[in-house]
Amino acid sequence: MQAMEEEMERDDKVMIMGEEVAQFKGSYKVTEGLLERFGDKRVIDTPISEAGFTGLAIGAAMMGLRPICELMFWSFSYVAFDQLFNNAPNVRYMSGGLANVPLVIRGPANGGTNVGATHSHTPENFAANTPGLKVVCPATPYDAKGLLKAAIRDNDPVFVMENTILYNDKGEVPEEDYIVPLGVADVKREGTDLTIVAHGRATITSLKAAEILKAEHGIDVEVVDLRSIRPLDEETILKSVRKTNRVLLVEENKPFCGVDAQISHMIQEKAFDYLDGPIKRLSAVDAPAIYSPPLEKLQLPYPELVVKYALDTLR
């Protein structure tokens, strides 16, 4: 929220549009106070028309505005697929670099909230598979603000995939102006025995698992948080792998052609000689997001399961 407020203050071409972002103050209150501060010219409630308003934002961005679109759920991007995955990334290319799309699309992309399969998608792998798009998945309040500010200042379309479960997390955020550049991973916990690579909420889950592994098994886990999927900070991952020689990849993304498939390939290609065992993966259970609450909890990685996979990786 602060990120949008500060960037709207800094640049009057920045505006935000989406369903319920203005009068309702945002479905998750992420846009609270923006309407009062910047007025309805720059904070716009849209009809329920994801293809329409994201396409409109692309046209406005081509003309030099810097729109931020909020999707109530990234799952709703599927009704806007042609605009978000065909127009946004291709306009610059097809114009031979003559037109640009400085656009941010943000909103939650996560399961685990008991809303069923249609509202629980994590399409960061779709976005990362689309040249012309950039995609980030912040895990902490500090990163959420810094990455969003970087995204708003970026001249390419950036998809910011947040997580409703993390919206209530509290964390230190500095007073002064800062950005977290895209393409810079963050070692969230240092360790020597095992590297866990994660992004989004899987980072938080992995950090909890790391505490258990330390307390109960005396294992020092290093947790690398990707933060940005594309561009991808390969060097930070490789540096950690060279140090620990063991790798577990944890994600809430589905496994087949998921983000960690790419990470796994990259590690074996560039750090094969440093590996003391196979790279292991823990992704969401490979099925549509189930509604039933107790089972839903088991579908996404949880700390105890990460611990189990970590021990298995070290075996």
Added chain:
Amino acid sequence: MTTTKKTTKKKSAKSKPTDVNAGLTKEQRIEFYTTMVRIRRFEERSLRVYQQGKIGGFLHLYIGQEAVAVGTVSLMGEHDHVITAYRDHGHALAVGMGMNECMAELYGKYTGCSKGKGGSMHFFAPDKNYWGGHGIVAGQTPLGAGIAYALKYQGLKGSCMCFMGDGAVNQGAYHEALNMAGLWDLPVIYIIENNGYSMGTSQERSSAGEILAKRAEGYHIAWDICDGHDLEEVRQKTSEAIARAHNECKPTILEIDTYRYRGHSVADPDKTYRTKDEIAEYQRTKDPINLYREKLIKAGVFGEEDAKAIDKAARAEADEAVQFAEQSPFPPVEEITRDVYWEVDNPEHKVSQGRMFFQDPPAQD
């Protein structure tokens, strides 16, 4: 039908529209004629190189529809913009793009308007307020609303003419865009170039209701219909829509009746859904170029010989464009990964780090 139309128009037209063609000079009228002929000859020439196997891909020809692009674009001022679909060559030449860069784009050459990266369906010239060239039916319609939105946001008195075919009216994105245009009073003009066929499916077999523009009423948008074979009528009706955008900041749907002589694309055998007689009848009685030539000759603007000279020059220009395209180089292989990200192409402003591309172009000896 007529009654409804009049009622709708009353809502918006506050006074009798001025005759936009009254003050046309001889030179202007000859220029309109010339541009139509240039489009026709360019399209015929591109068809020939396609048939010769020199270019591939899709080729959606504009032949028969020339009066629409030339008439509408002739009214553009500083803040009037154009965006269109994949049948985009006519609008490109009308806004002032050269035959050379357009033909070279068809060839996939580096000298093409999009450096050979867009092809037939994706011509662009933002410096001429021409925002493409879009390949997906109706995919450009929300973008057109967005261009109009940006004009309004910046307080500019302008408009966006968003061209589309009659098949596009049945896409959801168009209706979402219409709703926002009506809701937020956007200065966008949806110009339906109704050539009667949504690919190979006639209007009566694809669209409910007789008048496509009339769907505007559901969105509280003004609408009109127009004879697209008559360049000056196209100008008149378009000028009223532009005035509405400029003076009232309101949208219009303008349905222009036109006809394409060729198939949907050159891949369309064009034998299954309409008769040769139908095409011949249009060519004989409604060809926009013939009609305008006769009009200008009758008005004493020019003579038969002048018209022939214009035609000859247009053919020569198209031939030269082919030569230019054939002599131009293909883009170097490194171009595959250029113009993907602004940031990568502008390293002096690079903020991001990390890997951006995961498969590089193959090295060339």
